[in-house]
Amino acid sequence: MSSIKIYSPINNEYIGEVPAMTKEHIDDMIKELKENFKAFSELAVTKRAEYLKKVSAVLKEHSEELAVLMTKEISKGYKDSLTEVLRSVEMIDYTIEEGIRLQGEMSSGESYGVKDKICLSIREPLGVVLCIAPFNYPINLSLSKIVPALITGNVVLFKPPTQGSVVCTRLVELMNEVLPKGVLKIVTGRGSEIGDYINTHKDISFINFTGSTKVGERISNQAGLKGLMMELGGKDAAIVLQDADLEKASSEIVKGAFSYSGQRCTAIKRVLVVESVKEELVQLILDKVGKIKVGDPMDNATVTPLIDDKSADYVQGLIDDAKSKGAKVLIGDKREKNLIYPCVLDGVKENMRIYFEEPFGPVLPIISIKDVEEGIEIANKSEYGLQSSVFTKDMKKAFYVARKLEVGSVHINNKTQRGPDNFPFLGVKNSGLGVQGIKYSIESMTRLKNIIFDI
Numbered sequence: 001m002s003s004i005k006i007y008s009p010i011n012n013e014y015i016g017e018v019p020a021m022t023k024e025h026i027d028d029m030i031k032e033l034k035e036n037f038k039a040f041s042e043l044a045v046t047k048r049a050e051y052l053k054k055v056s057a058v059l060k061e062h063s064e065e066l067a068v069l070m071t072k073e074i075s076k077g078y079k080d081s082l083t084e085v086l087r088s089v090e091m092i093d094y095t096i097e098e099g100i101r102l103q104g105e106m107s108s109g110e111s112y113g114v115k116d117k118i119c120l121s122i123r124e125p126l127g128v129v130l131c132i133a134p135f136n137y138p139i140n141l142s143l144s145k146i147v148p149a150l151i152t153g154n155v156v157l158f159k160p161p162t163q164g165s166v167v168c169t170r171l172v173e174l175m176n177e178v179l180p181k182g183v184l185k186i187v188t189g190r191g192s193e194i195g196d197y198i199n200t201h202k203d204i205s206f207i208n209f210t211g212s213t214k215v216g217e218r219i220s221n222q223a224g225l226k227g228l229m230m231e232l233g234g235k236d237a238a239i240v241l242q243d244a245d246l247e248k249a250s251s252e253i254v255k256g257a258f259s260y261s262g263q264r265c266t267a268i269k270r271v272l273v274v275e276s277v278k279e280e281l282v283q284l285i286l287d288k289v290g291k292i293k294v295g296d297p298m299d300n301a302t303v304t305p306l307i308d309d310k311s312a313d314y315v316q317g318l319i320d321d322a323k324s325k326g327a328k329v330l331i332g333d334k335r336e337k338n339l340i341y342p343c344v345l346d347g348v349k350e351n352m353r354i355y356f357e358e359p360f361g362p363v364l365p366i367i368s369i370k371d372v373e374e375g376i377e378i379a380n381k382s383e384y385g386l387q388s389s390v391f392t393k394d395m396k397k398a399f400y401v402a403r404k405l406e407v408g409s410v411h412i413n414n415k416t417q418r419g420p421d422n423f424p425f426l427g428v429k430n431s432g433l434g435v436q437g438i439k440y441s442i443e444s445m446t447r448l449k450n451i452i453f454d455i
């Protein structure tokens with residue numbers, strides 16, 4: 001079998017290699033998963049919980065090893081990588097509890113005027129679930145799919161991001177030390193080469209995907225009657241109103257926009273600020289951006305080399321386009337290979353690509369608004385609808401804005417973010433389909449089975 005060599009985005013160091021799997025390997029893995037589904041799904045949930053408790057323990061024990069590998073492979077600050085692993089361990093523990101608590105429902109015919117019928121609806125697993133994760137959270141966004149699938153008795157085919165496949169292979173190796181044989185399989189290889197085959201495989205029942213809108217749409221078009229959960233791109237806006245606590249707003253905006261170099265679907269990707277407080281807010285933002293640690297993720301830098309040169313070229317292209325159309329660079333516009341320094345652009349207008357496009361990099365456009373209504377209008381003028389932030393001391397106004405925004409979640413006086421992992425997490429428009437979050441993921445990857453009694 002041929003293999004794919006993985007190099008570090010930090011310094012091109014060789015990290016390892018993974019098999020470029022073929023259709024035959026995929027068929028064999030899915031066959032084995034299918035064969036093991038019956039026995040695994042028939043275990044008591046408490047038994048599956050015991051296995052997953054061992055998974056949680058083994059990952060905790062290897063958290064530092066996984067964090068170092070992740071740091072090198074995807075260029076995420078070491079502390080953030082470690083936090084990601086430990087956050088995932090916590091998430092596993094909570095998922096086990098939610099899985100155990102999952103109960104059926106009872107409907108009485110009496111409420112509908114049919115006295116002699118009751119319906120018992122129990123939850124059943126779906127079968128082989130395909131979990132596809134992106135590069136930016138290779139541990140967390142993989143486990144937040146795999147674990148809710150397993151606790152309810154599904155079996156899992158896991159497709160990791162190619163840049164991230166070394167750490168994910170180690171993750172699965174550790175998990176399979178303690179899980180029953182043949183309930184979790186990893187398929188490595190380029191998504192562009194093997195993706196279509198796995199997406200359309202007749203024995204896949206459900207696809208749980210996080211990644212770009214482009215790939216998500218392709219999968220949706222191929223899925224036919226398979227169940228789908230999609231977490232896709234975003235263009236999250238921070239709307240700052242006249243009465244906002246500007247110190248707090250600037251601090252949340254800078255953290256929201258630049259952590260992991262802006263390579264987060266929930267990163268703040270535009271600031272919409274009321275003209276009267278713009279100058280003060282921008283100055284506070286610049287003070288903080290000037291202090292961001294840039295460079296080596298092993299030294300815990302926040303802004304680090306981007307995942308590859310292509311991504312850096314894309315981000316630079318957005319900066320260049322905005323400059324050529326009159327935007328002003330307030331800080332940044334400095335690049336060393338795939339390391340893009342944090343950049344803030346002022347005077348961003350609708351004719352500039354960055355007004356609408358998702359950079360997935362450390363660049364923050366500032367857009368002036370005359371009032372709250374214009375803020376809502378611009379925020380909604382996007383193909384995306386993941387999250388938004390609103391900064392104001394007036395809770396009534398915050399509620400009003402939150403109701404008007406076409407997004408999955410609105411954060412009041414806080415940065416956009418996914419966690420805590422038990423919250424429902426969803427996008428509208430081109431940002432997604434279905435709802436993630438521990439309880440919601442469990443529900444999505446099970447179906448109701450009705451048993452109706454005539455009494």
Ligand SMILES: NC(=O)C1=CN([C@@H]2O[C@H](COP(=O)(O)OP(=O)(O)OC[C@H]3O[C@@H](n4cnc5c(N)ncnc54)[C@H](OP(=O)(O)O)[C@@H]3O)[C@@H](O)[C@H]2O)C=CC1
Pocket residue numbers: 132133134135136159160161162163189190191192194195196199210211212213215216218219231232233234264265358360386427431432
């Ligand atoms: N809303 C959310 O929760 C999140 C959204 N994102 C979005 O993801 C993007 C960045 O992540 P990135 O990893 O580059 O996203 P991609 O969409 O490029 O890749 C995501 C995953 O899909 C795989 N893939 C690629 N092509 C196919 C295919 N035809 N069929 C099946 N799988 C395929 C990739 O594998 P391979 O690596 O081999 O190409 C990878 O595992 C951004 O747009 C970002 O907004 C990211 C994180 C969270």
Ligand SMILES: O=C(O)[C@H](O)COP(=O)(O)O
Pocket residue numbers: 136137141263264265266267416417418419
């Ligand atoms: O992939 C992403 O960007 C995540 O889903 C966002 O997670 P975070 O808000 O916890 O960074």
